[in-house]
Amino acid sequence: MPNPPTIRSYTPDDLEALGALRLGHAPSPTEGAALARWLAQPNIDAKRDCMLAFNDDGAPAGFAILIREPAIRRGVVEVNGSNQHRGGGAGDALLREVYERGRAAGLDVVQVDVPESDEARRKAFAERGWAHIRTHLHLRREGxxxxxxxxxxxxxxxxxxxxxxxxxxxxxxxxxxxxxxxxxxxxxxxxxxxxxxxxxxxxxxxxxxxxxxxxxxxxxxxxxxxxxxxxxxxxxxxxxxxxxxxxxxxxxxxxxxxxxxxPSLEITVDSENPPAIRVYESLGFVLDWRSFWYELRLT
Structure with missing residues (x-):
């Protein structure tokens, strides 16, 4: 049985590895620069909020990013593993690290947004105690x-x-x-x-x-x-x-x-906001797909 993956905080030297995990391919210079700018947002501390998993051979196995929102005691999570290492335990190890860091930060809940079509991820979060709490509608206008x-x-x-x-x-x-x-x-x-x-x-x-x-x-x-x-x-x-x-x-x-x-337009709206939905439909938007928000309480 392989050893559990090693989890450590992000460093600037990890930019290319993180980009490859997020994109599914080695990032271009433009993509790398965009990721660096994203990590430099005023509300993000990359070393504090981003963590990576590595296998025994040093290969990156996954990543997680915890966007902290202390004003509402919430964390928004992005978590995934590389295609080559899915199922190797990196996802669960990263989630445990997210929970630990979220509790230490005084957060009450962590949440994640998953496309309705991604049944495997939806099932994985549900099996780990996450509850579906909200639905977002992704609308599109052609032309x-x-x-x-x-x-x-x-x-x-x-x-x-x-x-x-x-x-x-x-x-x-x-x-x-x-x-x-x-x-x-x-x-x-x-x-x-x-x-x-x-x-x-x-x-x-x-x-x-x-x-x-x-x-x-x-x-x-x-x-x-x-x-x-x-x-x-x-x-x-x-x-x-x-x-x-x-x-x-x-x-x-x-x-x-x-x-x-x-060439076309997109907008996202909460399914529980009928007035906004009516406005967007009156401007030519129609439903394209949906995503489900899942939540896990930390307290």
Whole structure:
């Protein structure tokens, strides 16, 4: 019987090995640089939050990343093993390390997002005591027809600049704090994710303003020039919701992606948010696939 894999914390020398485990192939220079930027996010400490498993021969056998969200006492987990070493115990060893580090950090729960189609991973988490607690709908809109949704009367639309990070942070935290799975952000985190993290920098973030004050936003993203454009978070101040502002700024975000050349569009929405689903369907999105969130309590 082989010895249990050795688990240790990530070091910068592990970048290529981690990239190969995440991607399933040796990372290109561009992919390696993107991973390095991802690990450098203000809310991530790569040495603390990323761990790797190695077999007796020194071959990488798997990895886990624990994204800590202390404000809501949650950790979001990414865990996997290389194809050559699946079933060798690396996954369970990494999960045990995740649990230990999560408890030490004072987290109450850890959660993971698994595609509905990945029955093997869903079964593996369920067998280890993880419970399915939430479902996300992944919607898609084919074609490049613009929405041409007009800006509401008295309001203007424009793309975010670095100076806007504090205002975007404030609106995002105000709009989403208390929503399932949302951890408040800082201006440094928001600025980094918009202007430093993407391969195609910056992310197109459309701002909806009234008399110079931010009312709502649509944060969009492009993975590659020829890849589907992604409509990410859409936030409107609570006192201004239910008046069509979310639909207007979402349409503006979609049009911004299409003008940049995105051949199609994607968006993810909580299955328990019917108002948002109706808005996105009215803009041409249809269900493409689903993913299931699983949770394990640490306390």
């Amino acid at each position: 490049t027809e613009r929405t041409n949704v007009p800006a509401p009367n008295g309001m203007t639309l424009r793309l975010a600049e670095p100076v806007d990070a504090p205002a975007v942070t404030d609106v995002q935290n105000t709009a989403f704090t208390g929503s399932w799975g949302y951890a408040p952000n800082t201006p440094a985190e928001i600025a980094y994710r918009i202007f430093e993290l993407p391969d195609l920098r910056p992310d197109p973030v459309v701002l909806l303003e009234e008399d110079g004050a931010l009312v709502g936003y649509c944060w969009c993203h492009r993975e590659a020039e020829d890849a589907p454009g992604i409509v990410g978070m859409v936030g409107v101040l609570p006192g201004r919701q239910g008046k069509g502002l979310g639909r207007a700024v979402t349409g503006a975000g979609m049009d911004a992606l299409l003008e940049l050349g995105s």
